[in-house]
Amino acid sequence: MxxxxxxxxxxxxxxxxxxxxxxxxxxxxxxxxxxxxxxxxxxxxxxxxxxxxxxxxxxxxxxxxxxxxxxxxxxxxxxxxxxxxxxxxxxxxxxADANSMCYTYxxxxxxxxxxxxxxxxxxxxxxxxxxxxxxxxxxxxxxxxxxxxxxxxxxxxxNQLRLELERRKTMLRLDAEEHRPVEKFYVLKPRQTEINSAKIIWKAINERENIIHEIAIFKKWLAVHAQESTYSLHTEHIAEQTITKAEEIVQHYTKIATIEKNKLQSTKSHHKNADLLEPIIHAIFQRVNNMQQRRENELQAILTNIFKLTPVQHINYQIKRQHD
CATH class of the missing domain: 1.20.120 (Four Helix Bundle (Hemerythrin (Met), subunit A))
Incomplete structure (x- = not known):
């Protein structure tokens, strides 16, 4: 749908x-x-x-x-x-593949x-x-x-049609802005090590957001079906284990992004032009923030279409994003 x-x-x-x-x-x-x-x-x-x-x-x-x-x-x-x-x-x-982004916008x-x-x-x-x-x-x-x-x-x-059209307005801007920090990053002429770190961070964040989506949809699906006769304690136990494992994967990708960020910041002391490093790191994480906003808008649209939620009926899908 x-x-x-x-x-x-x-x-x-x-x-x-x-x-x-x-x-x-x-x-x-x-x-x-x-x-x-x-x-x-x-x-x-x-x-x-x-x-x-x-x-x-x-x-x-x-x-x-x-x-x-x-x-x-x-x-x-x-x-x-x-x-x-x-x-x-x-x-x-x-x-697009190398930088975990859409190729058109x-x-x-x-x-x-x-x-x-x-x-x-x-x-x-x-x-x-x-x-x-x-x-x-x-x-x-x-x-x-x-x-x-x-x-x-x-x-x-x-009403649902209006919500979908409003979502498209937001997504058009976010899609376009998704490319701007990437372009800005390469305009700064980063070193190859900084390019590699940026790609690792963006890929980790992209994979993390994918898992966050799956968790949110799964949690909502469980809430919808929890009252059915086939929903047993055994089912609940398996569901909890699945969610726990998925949340561990989320934290794994967060850790990857954090390690790369720390690695970048640690190079400042021996960087040829240390003043250039801060805008490079800023461009990387400006893109990360936009990725998160874009994916959160996507998720809300999916939840709305699948489960007929209104915007005020957000479920608690936020996973703690440590050290973003």
């Missing part, structure tokens, strides 16, 4: 055409404004032509809102590119402009379709209250 929604956010878009009449009616009733009479509204919904009109209006507003969200999203990308120069970029796969200017035009046209057409459909509104319907009800329903149902 996480992979699919990352490439196709329409999978997070509610499809009101597949919902039964009774379920659709119930969804509307739960979001009725207080000033509306529920009995009168239910009576209206018993008329097939009125229910069809409302369902079609809901689908049109749903598509309009989606197009607007996407237009706002691509406007953000465009403004980010214009103000901060975050467009598409890439490094060789060999370079950002969006091209042409692609962003195409998407802006596409969604601007989409929401204009959707607005026109809504206006045309509203001309068919039955005289017995209070359109102001109905519109409020439909908007409330769609805002609720598109």
């Amino acid at each position: 996480d992979i699919e929604t990352s490439s196709d956010p329409t999978l997070l878009l509610p499809d009101y055409s597949t919902i039964s009449d009774s379920n659709f009616t119930q969804m509307l009733l739960t979001l009725m404004p207080n000033i509306m009479n529920q009995n009168e509204f239910m009576e209206l919904l018993n008329h097939k032509e009125i229910l069809i009109f409302i369902r079609e209006l809901t689908k049109l507003v749903n598509r309009f809102n989606y197009s607007q969200l996407q237009h706002e999203q691509w406007s953000y990308y465009y403004n980010l590119g214009m103000t901060e120069g975050i467009w598409n970029g890439r490094v060789s796969k060999k370079m 950002g969006r091209s200017k042409n692609l962003i402009k195409q998407r802006l035009d596409k969604y601007k046209l989409q929401y204009k057409k959707a607005q026109e379709a809504i206006n045309e459909h509203m001309k068919k509104a039955p005289i017995s319907i209070d359109m102001q209250n109905l519109t409020t009800m439909i908007n409330n329903l769609i805002n609720k149902d598109q």
Whole structure:
């Protein structure tokens, strides 16, 4: 689900055409404004032509809102590119593998402009379709209250979609910033020993974050299934052992990164240009901080998609990162 929604956010878009009449009616009733009479509204919904009109209006507003969200999203990308120069970029796969990084990032200017035009046209057409459909509104319907009800329903149902689009904004920036400290590091012309240490540190941190993700997902999975009849004391014991072993691996990778950092700092006394060493170390760990932020955002998205958590429902997935 996480992979699919990352490439196709329409999978997070509610499809009101597949919902039964009774379920659709119930969804509307739960979001009725207080000033509306529920009995009168239910009576209206018993008329097939009125229910069809409302369902079609809901689908049109749903598509309009989606197009607007996407237009706002691509406007953000465009403004980010214009103000901060975050467009598409890439490094060789060999370079990416050596430095534990993605080889592509950002969006091209042409692609962003195409998407802006596409969604601007989409929401204009959707607005026109809504206006045309509203001309068919039955005289017995209070359109102001109905519109409020439909908007409330769609805002609720598109919440996960909005969260996914916000995540993409954050990830675009973090992906781009992931490359900046790496570029800055090499611009400083580090010695080969410093390059080797940087690669070791970045690889260790990358592997550590992978394990932290696995622990977090496993813990949440256990919490979800703990009440099932097949969940026994034996299962719990095995789970605890697994988590303990995984946390030991996390600390192992933390230790590798710490040793390399200490090794770098210990060379300052006999460095040809000691003043250059501090910015080199800073660039290395600026990249480490960005790696952690990026992976934490990824993890929250995975937990949200798999377990339907909201952002305030963070589980305790943080593993103590000693000596970062």
